[in-house]
Amino acid sequence: MELSRLRALRGPNLWSRHTAIEAIVSCAPNECDVALLANFETNLRQVLPSLGQLATEGQTLPVSLAQVLERVAFYLQAAAGSPIRFSKTTQTVEIGVYQVVVQYTQEQVGRLAFEYAEQLIAAVLAQQSFDVAAAIAKLHELDEDLRLGPSTGSIVDAAQARHIPFRRLTDGSLVTLGWGKLQRRIQAAELDCTSAVAESIAQDKDLTKSLLHAAGIPVPQGHSVTDAAAGWQAALEIGLPVVVKPRDGNQGKGVAVNIDNHDHFLRAYAAAEAISDEVIVERYLPGQDYRLLVVGDKLIAAARREPPLVIGDGVHTIRQLVDQVNADPRRGEGHATSLTKIRFDDIALARLQAQGFGADSIPAAGQRVVLRNNANLSTGGTATDVTDQVHPELAARAIEAAQMVGLDICGVDIVCEAIDRPLEDQGGGIVEVNAAPGLRMHLEPSFGQGRAVGEAIINELFPNQSNGRIPVVAVAGTNGKTTTVRLTSHLLKMHGDCVGMTTTDGVYIGEQRIDTGDCAGPRSARNVLLHPDVDAAVLETARGGVLREGLAFDECDVAIVTNIGLGDHLGLSYISTVEDLAVVKRVIVQNVAPTGMAVLNAADPIVANMADNCPGQVTFFASEASHPVLQAHRAAGKRVVFVEDGQIVLAEGEQVVQRFALADIPLTGQGLLGFQVENTMAALGAAWALGRDWDEVRRGLASFTSDADTAPGRFNVFSYAEATVIADYGHNPDAINALTQAIATMPAQRRMVVISGAGDRRDEDLRQQTRILGDAFDTVVLYQDACQRGRADGEVISLLREGLADATRTRDVQEVRGEFVAIDHALGQLQAGDLCLILIDQVEEALAHIKQRVAEAKRPTPALA
Numbered sequence: 126m127e128l129s130r131l132r133a134l135r136g137p138n139l140w141s142r143h144t145a146i147e148a149i150v151s152c153a154p155n156e157c158d159v160a161l162l163a164n165f166e167t168n169l170r171q172v173l174p175s176l177g178q179l180a181t182e183g184q185t186l187p188v189s190l191a192q193v194l195e196r197v198a199f200y201l202q203a204a205a206g207s208p209i210r211f212s213k214t215t216q217t218v219e220i221g222v223y224q225v226v227v228q229y230t231q232e233q234v235g236r237l238a239f240e241y242a243e244q245l246i247a248a249v250l251a252q253q254s255f256d257v258a259a260a261i262a263k264l265h266e267l268d269e270d271l272r273l274g275p276s277t278g279s280i281v282d283a284a285q286a287r288h289i290p291f292r293r294l295t296d297g298s299l300v301t302l303g304w305g306k307l308q309r310r311i312q313a314a315e316l317d318c319t320s321a322v323a324e325s326i327a328q329d330k331d332l333t334k335s336l337l338h339a340a341g342i343p344v345p346q347g348h349s350v351t352d353a354a355a356g357w358q359a360a361l362e363i364g365l366p367v368v369v370k371p372r373d374g375n376q377g378k379g380v381a382v383n384i385d386n387h388d389h390f391l392r393a394y395a396a397a398e399a400i401s402d403e404v405i406v407e408r409y410l411p412g413q414d415y416r417l418l419v420v421g422d423k424l425i426a427a428a429r430r431e432p433p434l435v436i437g438d439g440v441h442t443i444r445q446l447v448d449q450v451n452a453d454p455r456r457g458e459g460h461a462t463s464l465t466k467i468r469f470d471d472i473a474l475a476r477l478q479a480q481g482f483g484a485d486s487i488p489a490a491g492q493r494v495v496l497r498n499n500a501n502l503s504t505g506g507t508a509t510d511v512t513d514q515v516h517p518e519l520a521a522r523a524i525e526a527a528q529m530v531g532l533d534i535c536g537v538d539i540v541c542e543a544i545d546r547p548l549e550d551q552g553g554g555i556v557e558v559n560a561a562p563g564l565r566m567h568l569e570p571s572f573g574q575g576r577a578v579g580e581a582i583i584n585e586l587f588p589n590q591s592n593g594r595i596p597v598v599a600v601a602g603t604n605g606k607t608t609t610v611r612l613t614s615h616l617l618k619m620h621g622d623c624v625g626m627t628t629t630d631g632v633y634i635g636e637q638r639i640d641t642g643d644c645a646g647p648r649s650a651r652n653v654l655l656h657p658d659v660d661a662a663v664l665e666t667a668r669g670g671v672l673r674e675g676l677a678f679d680e681c682d683v684a685i686v687t688n689i690g691l692g693d694h695l696g697l698s699y700i701s702t703v704e705d706l707a708v709v710k711r712v713i714v715q716n717v718a719p720t721g722m723a724v725l726n727a728a729d730p731i732v733a734n735m736a737d738n739c740p741g742q743v744t745f746f747a748s749e750a751s752h753p754v755l756q757a758h759r760a761a762g763k764r765v766v767f768v769e770d771g772q773i774v775l776a777e778g779e780q781v782v783q784r785f786a787l788a789d790i791p792l793t794g795q796g797l798l799g800f801q802v803e804n805t806m807a808a809l810g811a812a813w814a815l816g817r818d819w820d821e822v823r824r825g826l827a828s829f830t831s832d833a834d835t836a837p838g839r840f841n842v843f844s845y846a847e848a849t850v851i852a853d854y855g856h857n858p859d860a861i862n863a864l865t866q867a868i869a870t871m872p873a874q875r876r877m878v879v880i881s882g883a884g885d886r887r888d889e890d891l892r893q894q895t896r897i898l899g900d901a902f903d904t905v906v907l908y909q910d911a912c913q914r915g916r917a918d919g920e921v922i923s924l925l926r927e928g929l930a931d932a933t934r935t936r937d938v939q940e941v942r943g944e945f946v947a948i949d950h951a952l953g954q955l956q957a958g959d960l961c962l963i964l965i966d967q968v969e970e971a972l973a974h975i976k977q978r979v980a981e982a983k984r985p986t987p988a989l990a
Contacts, residue, residue, distance in 0.1 A: 597662045
């Protein structure tokens with residue numbers, strides 16, 4: 126068994142809506158049926174006794190080693206705690222070659238699971254041992270390291286519950302929620318609108334206390350010092366006991382409370398000084414430690430925190446008791462678990478000494494031994510929810526404190542005797558105000574009810590039940606995608622929207638192209654959705670990107686499929702038939718939002734059948750109003766677009782919603798260019814689905830032209846030496862057939878075509894291109910480009926010549942090497958009244974070359990002296 130390719134599908138894909146690892150697995154003949162491998166399954170189940178059935182329900186084909194790989198990779202991830210539920214193995218057209226797909230939640234975990242699965246199977250085949258427990262432990266550890274922490278995770282979970290899309294920007298906690306102009310960003314419990322000034326104030330505990338005191342909010346007396354002697358003097362002036370903490374700190378690091386002697390003070394000061402050059406010494410407030418969570422102008426949750434402690438049993442030492450407490454599976458090293466392990470450090474030892482204990486002391490049965498007086502969860506404390514007990518006046522003080530510092534999410538630490546009384550009545554005070562507070566104690570308190578703090582933060586970020594989504598239009602098909610994308614974008618811009626657009630010739634934000642090249646894949650689409658200026662996105666969605674990585678979005682508002690026809694790129698990536706290609710193209714239809722619309726070509730049977738896969742509604746378009754699919758859809762009261770009496774008609778049931786005269790749509794050549802009429806109908810279906818204003822749409826149609834600037838490489842017409850030159854990127858039989866039909870309506874003395882072929886197309890597709898051209902053109906100029914994509918020298922030209930063998934019209938076949946040389950060669954032969962179709966490959970470069978030649982032809986010849 127050999128894995129030849131492993132790739133991550135990071136969005137909805139050919140197989141499912143889940144993220145997944147896809148592997149290409151080659152099996153030897155005996156590996157295609159594990160029953161032929163002596164004792165394999167028996168030995169496998171000795172290693173993995175709880176693996177489950179290898180065959181799927183109703184499976185008739187033998188179980189291959191590839192399918193075992195799928196089962197083992199799935200099992201290992203699930204055993205490690207990854208919440209996955211999908212896997213699949215499919216045999217390709219190549220005998221012994223399989224596509225294995227297993228869902229993942231963390232990509233690195235999914236990849237490692239495949240690696241371990243391969244190693245495990247190899248060990249079983251060789252009758253060697255494999256440490257399954259160690260593999261699962263490593264996968265679990267990696268998953269813990271990579272997954273979002275509890276604070277960020279709770280916000281993302283709440284976002285998903287509101288159907289807000291999210292994208293993790295780093296391996297840490299920086300996350301984007303929503304798309305385009307509506308997106309917001311978080312980093313743990315910190316928002317993109319959090320002021321850096323407010324965060325700086327909160328970090329400076331002395332300044333914070335001064336501001337709160339100025340606002341009349343109760344705070345403990347104290348000040349900062351820079352050496353231990355001054356600190357002890359301050360402690361004596363304030364009056365013991367005192368609290369010692371770093372001026373700049375967080376998560377309770379370096380904080381010691383209830384210090385009542387010099388030795389304890391020195392230990393506490395050293396711990397605080399290690400974190401901050403300045404150390405705060407302040408009055409110790411007796412009472413309980415509370416954390417209140419303020420979001421916006423509301424108190425969302427409150428918890429009473431207990432310091433880390435152990436209870437003696439008269440047998441074990443304090444160190445042993447701490448080890449026992451830390452063995453609780455809820456306790457971890459960081460913030461990924463609901464509780465954190467108790468630290469056994471200098472502060473803990475100092476606190477023990479203050480109680481008359483050492484690390485190896487054995488406390489009496491039932492005796493409470495406190496390891497720290499501060500109760501932060503990050504140092505091993507516990508929390509009890511008291512949200513429902515908070516007195517309104519005390520809550521108001523917490524909200525005032527957050528607003529005084531300027532924090533929109535704020536953890537307010539209060540020490541007081543009782544949370545159900547005003548602070549002033551009991552001599553309590555606010556001891557700290559924290560930016561980016563941890564949410565664990567409120568999500569999963571040690572005792573009491575968890576609170577929906579993630580939901581509260583999402584409500585602050587996205588008020589009025591907004592889902593942070595901008596309109597997304599996805600366009601797929603064999604031909605016409607780029608023109609349809611450009612026209613749809615143009616129509617949306619009429620409202621003043623900034624439209625993000627991906628095409629095979631670049632990425633555009635508004636009128637600016639920000640990337641060049643073939644950008645019809647998911648990476649470019651994600652960049653558009655991430656751009657903060659974008660009001661709407663129109664995304665060309667190519668076959669290759671869907672196969673390589675899946676979609677860039679979880680769902681779209683509109684999915685347009687222009688056509689499938691004879692297909693393109695067949696024979697690549699195990700897409701061998703038109704039906705295979707349709708399965709890839711319909712992925713965008715399967716991921717239309719339930720409230721969205723698929724706009725489908727009714728005249729293409731394969732496309733029309735995609736309607737059954739759409740979760741939303743369907744608009745059908747076709748040139749003929751009498752098309753049976755169109756008629757049946759309209760009879761059901763649904764939306765249709767068709768051509769009638771020189772107009773594009775939009776109707777819903779029997780009601781005609783809008784009409785647009787073809788004579789007023791330059792793109793269609795007054796209706797003579799049939800393929801452009803289809804592209805226009807598709808774009809109109811999208812604009813209709815998005816509820817665009819019809820006057821704006823009409824202006825958009827009238828102002829969109831198919832020139833080299835607006836739609837490069839899409840039926841761009843030039844005048845050269847009184848001949849007509851048309852440049853187009855048509856590169857498959859369907860496109861060439863549409864072009865010849867359009868050109869047949871244009872007058873010409875002689876017709877010439879310039880063509881090459883992509884080497885990665887099937888032999889039959891290359892021949893078919895010139896078969897079509899051979900019946901429509903007098904002269905065919907064949908050229909070989911520099912990149913033959915794996916073909917031998919002259920092989921593409923030879924196949925194109927074979928397609929011309931039975932040509933009914935072509936009598937003159939010429940061969941040239943190089944695209945620009947071929948263009949010049951053809952232009953040099955043109956006479957007045959001729960027509961030349963140039964099927965360009967390097968779109969921008971070729972168009973620039975043609976423009977230059979046209980400009981040169983227009984220059985007047987210098988008069989002879």
